[in-house]
Amino acid sequence: MNNSKVLLLVTTVLTLLFSGCDTNDIADSNQTMPSRNWSYANKVKVVVDIPDSNKPYNIYFKLRHTADYRYSNIFVLFNVKSANKKSSSRYEFKLAEADGQWTGSGSGNLFTYTLPMLTQYKFPAPGRYELELEQNMRDNPLKEVSDVGIKVSIVN
Template sequence: MNRSKILLLFVALLVTFSSCDTNNIADTNQTMPSRNWSYANKVKVVVDIKDISKPFNIYFKLRHTADYRYANIFVLFNVKSVQKKRNRRYEFKLAQADGQWNGSGSGNLYTYTFPLLTNFKFPAPGKYELELEQNMRDNPLKEISDVGIKVVSVN
């Protein structure tokens, strides 16, 4: 191979591996200590919204082990701004009636990405704190490995 072909290959690889999703506004994952998600262990992310004409999709990301006891999960999702707080309770189905997990599996872990808000427009420019907390009867909720929030700009 001559130098120009090697250089071209290097540039192509650099562009391929350095490209990022510019639509992601936030993408967080929080590992739960000892795989226990307690009420006090809320997952938070702050987003700074400048253009309120843009819609956003907001997702709940979850990973649990095969030893998780339930076929569902309840969470509270809060959107806080300086002026207002809005919250909503969600239930997500994690398994089928026969016990088969709905998430994608890798070893003993199952991964999910659930929509919380789609095509959501923030009411005013500014900083918003997005917060997730588990809302099950068990505290802590055992066998939850990771929880996250993802915010994507819809173009």
């Protein structure tokens, strides 16, 4: 093969590989918690524009905590606000097994989770929505929480 054919082949393969990596994420935010303390007042927000309310979406709670986090679970409030409506739901997420083994992926002293909150969710109408997470544990601030985020993906 001559060089131009090899270059064309490599370019085609790379284009196909990278076009297959589209994740359909419309929002993916992370907020670092000051001094690894998540207070009630430190709400995590993301704004999404929904052009088609017939499409389903998956909405995820993203969390990173240290090995010194003192609970095996976490409670959060998830608020969805539109121009004329607000809804709130409380979720509990299990972060560790009964033996204390963290269920998130570990990297050194940090454990990372991407946990489904709403799957196949259809927004009530097209428009702009503010999605908001707040911690709902008894401790304020909730210590050893490094980062919190929200991820929204279109379901294919």
